[in-house]
Amino acid sequence: MNPVRIADPADPRLDDYRSLTDVALRRAREPQGGLYMAESAKVIGRAVAAGHRPRSVLTQEKWLRAVSEALGETDPPVYVVDEALAERVTGIAIHRGPMAAMHRPAEPSLAEVVRDARLVLVLEDIVDHTNVGAAFRAAAGLGADAVLVTPRCGDPLYRRSVRVSMGTVFQVPWTRIGEWSAAAAELHAHGFELAALALDDGAVALDAYAAGRPPRVALMMGTEGDGLSRAALDAADSVVTIPMAGGVDSLNVASAAAVALWAMTRG
Numbered sequence: 001m002n003p004v005r006i007a008d009p010a011d012p013r014l015d016d017y018r019s020l021t022d023v024a025l026r027r028a029r030e031p032q033g034g035l036y037m038a039e040s041a042k043v044i045g046r047a048v049a050a051g052h053r054p055r056s057v058l059t060q061e062k063w064l065r066a067v068s069e070a071l072g073e074t075d076p077p078v079y080v081v082d083e084a085l086a087e088r089v090t091g092i093a094i095h096r097g098p099m100a101a102m103h104r105p106a107e108p109s110l111a112e113v114v115r116d117a118r119l120v121l122v123l124e125d126i127v128d129h130t131n132v133g134a135a136f137r138a139a140a141g142l143g144a145d146a147v148l149v150t151p152r153c154g155d156p157l158y159r160r161s162v163r164v165s166m167g168t169v170f171q172v173p174w175t176r177i178g179e180w181s182a183a184a185a186e187l188h189a190h191g192f193e194l195a196a197l198a199l200d201d202g203a204v205a206l207d208a209y210a211a212g213r214p215p216r217v218a219l220m221m222g223t224e225g226d227g228l229s230r231a232a233l234d235a236a237d238s239v240v241t242i243p244m245a246g247g248v249d250s251l252n253v254a255s256a257a258a259v260a261l262w263a264m265t266r267g
Contacts, residue, residue, distance in 0.1 A: 001068050003059075005080045009088045013079060016101035017058050020159060021091040027155070034104050036157035038167075040097040041066035046167030048072050052102050059098035060086065067098050076100070096163070104157060107175045110148065110183070114190050117145035117173075119264055120218040122194075124232050125152040126253055128224055132156055133164030134254035135221065140168035142261035147174040148183075148218070184235035192216045196236035197260055198228050199249060203241035210263040217264065221257050 006014065016035060019025050030036050035055055038044045041063065048054065054076040059067050061080055071078075086094045114120060121144045126132055132154045139147050149156060153176070156162075156169045177183040184194060193214040220236060222228030227250075233239065242251065242259055251259065 001064075001071065001075065001078055003064060003078045003080045007081075007085065009085050013056070013077070014058065014081075014089050016056065017090050017099060019091050023158075026158065030158070031104065031155065035101050036104050036155075036162065037159040038100045038102050039159055039163050041070040042097075043162060043167040044098065044100045044102075045070035045072070046170050047100070047102055048074055050170035052105060052170065055101040055103055057098055057100045058086065058090075060094070063098045070098075108173070110175055110177055110186055111190070113146045113148070113173045113175045114187070114192070118216050119144050119261070120146045120148060120187075120192065120216075121257060121261065122148045122150070122177075122218050122220045123153050123253075123257075124150045124220060124228055125223045126221070127152070127154050129154045129158045129160040130164050131224060131252070131254045132158075133161035133169070135257045136161070136165040136169045136172055136174075138254060138258035138261055140165075140172045142258060143265040144172065144219075144261055147172050148177045149174065150177060150183075151179065180229075180231040180235040187218050190216070192218045193238065194218050194220060194236045195238045195240045196220045196222075196228050196233055197241070197256055198222065198233060198239050199241060200239045203239040206240050206242050206260060206263050209238065209240045210266070213264060219257070219260050219264065221253050221260075224253055 038047045054074055056077045057067055058079050060083060067078060121139045123135055136147060156174060162169055195217055220228055220232055
């Protein structure tokens with residue numbers, strides 16, 4: 001590792017790290033630019049361990065040893081800046097450690113992702129990146145084989161998603177699917193039953209569904225406000241609900257994903 005110390009905030013080598021709080025800008029810059037941001041030495045290390053390649057690293061002097069350990073055999077440029085310059089460039093106070101601009105891997109096909117899967121989590125149009133990251137962490141910790149995200153779902157590799165997931169977005173196979181008209185047919189062709197988590201008078205209770213679960217299940221989770229779309233519900237083979245108490249009708253989508261995955265894998 002050969003650290004490069006930078007004192008000029010306008011240095012073009014820092015361009016990947018500019019304005020990290022501007023979500024619209026990052027949505028435009030990161031996927032089209034073929035990169036994503038990994039935040040903290042632990043997350044960088046998990047990304048590298050998953051085979052992802054760092055484009056560069058932004059760090060303060062105090063984190064150089066952790067950066068060296070996280071990078072393993074990779075050797076990207078490592079830019080060392082002071083705290084004030086880092087905040088000026090990124091727009092955030094950096095307390096969690098180094099950041100890395102990572103080369104974004106190509107998304108695999110749906111067929112590749114579900115080939116050996118038995119339990120898949122599907123996130124439909126979930127726009128809050130915190131919820132996306134938390135759902136991935138639940139998927140990794142509770143035994144989902146893969147995660148599928150719809151066209152309008154938040155980016156699992158957006159900085160906040162990666163951070164909230166604690167890097168588990170790198171260990172759970174995932175890809176982005178098309179509209180339900182095509183995606184449902186492809187999942188059915190691979191032998192999956194589509195189970196929609198939703199409120200419905202005719203819904204099956206989660207524990208009852210889990211007790212007789214089909215061999216291959218895709219659990220469908222909807223948006224934070226409205227839940228699953230009409231197209232998703234029409235595509236589903238079953239509607240499943242989590243029995244609630246205390247006058248509460250539903251859970252946060254990431255919490256609901258965790259409960260549903262636990263129920264489906266506990267037996």
